[in-house]
Amino acid sequence: MQTFTATEAKNNFGNLMSAVEKGSVSITRNGRAVAILVAVETGKAPMSEAEIKKLLTLYADGxxxxxxxxxxxxxxxxEILERMALFGLTLPIVRTIDRYDASQKALYDEIFSHE
Structure with missing residues (x-):
């Protein structure tokens, strides 16, 4: 979650709004969190660290x-990458060839076949 001080939020309102569109933003005053902003489209309250860790573990496991x-x-x-590092999780290995349909796989084999 990105953090802005109250002064930064006031002086950089456009940047604050852009950050909120990407995810939750914490506003601090005197080093303490006083507010969390969430985009209207999502309307979701911020997830707990435990919930985020569970999602990231599922992602890491593919x-x-x-x-x-x-x-x-x-x-x-x-932010996903930062959190994964904090939780000691590794990026999943993604084998895109497994996700191709038959015609895409045939084209792949035709292009990359070394026979």
Whole structure:
């Protein structure tokens, strides 16, 4: 979650709004969180760290897509990477060839076949 001080939020309102569109934003005053802003479209309250860790573990295990994690958590991809590092999780290995349909796989084999 991105954080702005109250002064930064006031002086950089456009940047604050852009950040809120990407995910939840914390506003601090004197070093303490005083507010959390959430985009209207999502209307979701911020997820707990435990809920975020559960989603990121599913992603790391290859059981959930990055886009699904972003949709569920409201985190931007850079925030996902930061949280994964904090939780000691590794990025999943994605084998895109397994996701091709038959015609795409045939084209792939035709182009990359070394026979």
């Amino acid at each position: 059981l959930m897509s990055r886009h699904d994690v972003q949709d569920e958590s409201g985190l931007a991809f850079d």
